[in-house]
Amino acid sequence: MAAAGDEKLYLLVACSLLLLAVGCQASPLQIGFYHDRCPQAEAIVKGVMMDAISQNPGNGAAMIRMLFHDCFVEGCDASVLLDPTPFSPTPEKLSAPNNPSLRGFELIDAIKDALEAACPGVVSCADIIAFSARDASCILSAGKDVVTPNDLDRQYYKNVLSHTVLFTSDAALLTSEETAKMVVDNANIPGWWEDRFEKAMVKMAGIEVKTGDEGQIRKNCRAINYY
Numbered sequence: 001m002a003a004a005g006d007e008k009l010y011l012l013v014a015c016s017l018l019l020l021a022v023g024c025q026a027s028p029l030q031i032g033f034y035h036d037r038c039p040q041a042e043a044i045v046k047g048v049m050m051d052a053i054s055q056n057p058g059n060g061a062a063m064i065r066m067l068f069h070d071c072f073v074e075g076c077d078a079s080v081l082l083d084p085t086p087f088s089p090t091p092e093k094l095s096a097p098n099n100p101s102l103r104g105f106e107l108i109d110a111i112k113d114a115l116e117a118a119c120p121g122v123v124s125c126a127d128i129i130a131f132s133a134r135d136a137s138c139i140l141s142a143g144k145d146v147v148t149p150n151d152l153d154r155q156y157y158k159n160v161l162s163h164t165v166l167f168t169s170d171a172a173l174l175t176s177e178e179t180a181k182m183v184v185d186n187a188n189i190p191g192w193w194e195d196r197f198e199k200a201m202v203k204m205a206g207i208e209v210k211t212g213d214e215g216q217i218r219k220n221c222r223a224i225n226y227y
């Protein structure tokens with residue numbers, strides 16, 4: 001058994017903001033927190049995400065939503081991943097917005113396992129969510145010229161304009177001048193929506209990010225470390 005000193009909490013610097021900010025192409029390793037600690041971290045996440053999305057594009061959607069659901073409740077701290085325990089029988093995971101529709105927990109486990117095998121105790125679960133959501137956004141929006149249901153693009157806004165949307169709330173976007181203009185711009189100006197989506201995701205991934213000694217690197221994303 002390792003000495004207690006070896007098992008003390010590691011510093012957590014969740015650098016999701018920086019990592020997401022650099023976009024799809026640039027290597028975040030130039031400015032990334034894991035450059036020295038785990039240089040292969042991002043490649044590992046991307047590899048698992050590419051495989052997962054090629055098997056089922058819904059895995060990409062799952063990670064984008066996972067980031068939203070984690071960050072909007074007490075910040076981006078991977079709390080949404082925690083399983084119930086006798087001390088915390090109803091964690092976020094079991095709340096109505098998450099259970100049973102939030103998916104992708106096994107994918108996070110697979111990424112965490114791969115990262116722990118390469119660099120034990122280094123990459124935080126919050127950063128895993130952020131990396132995987134970024135990779136999903138990039139993979140799903142990469143250079144498609146045919147409209148498919150699995151692409152991340154501005155097609156939704158074109159559908160609103162052509163009145164081919166499902167919900168009353170979708171159609172209602174055209175009922176106020178302010179939102180109608182947003183719909184028109186998003187639908188018609190190439191790159192307009194994509195730019196805003198990217199900025200919004202970056203902003204979201206920075207909500208109450210923990211720094212310094214505020215958190216811990218979990219061994220398993222489903223449970224906090226007790227030691």
Ligand code: HEM
Pocket residue numbers: 058061062064065068101102103
């Ligand atoms: C308060 C605002 C929001 C509400 C009320 C909402 C609600 C929902 C609902 C009801 C679903 C369907 C869940 C099911 O399968 O039964 C869903 C799916 C989804 N939402 Fe949201 N959502 C919101 C904001 C967002 C945001 C900001 C994002 C992106 C950052 C997002 C991304 C997604 C994605 C990607 C899915 C599909 C997930 C999958 O296929 O596994 N949502 N949302």
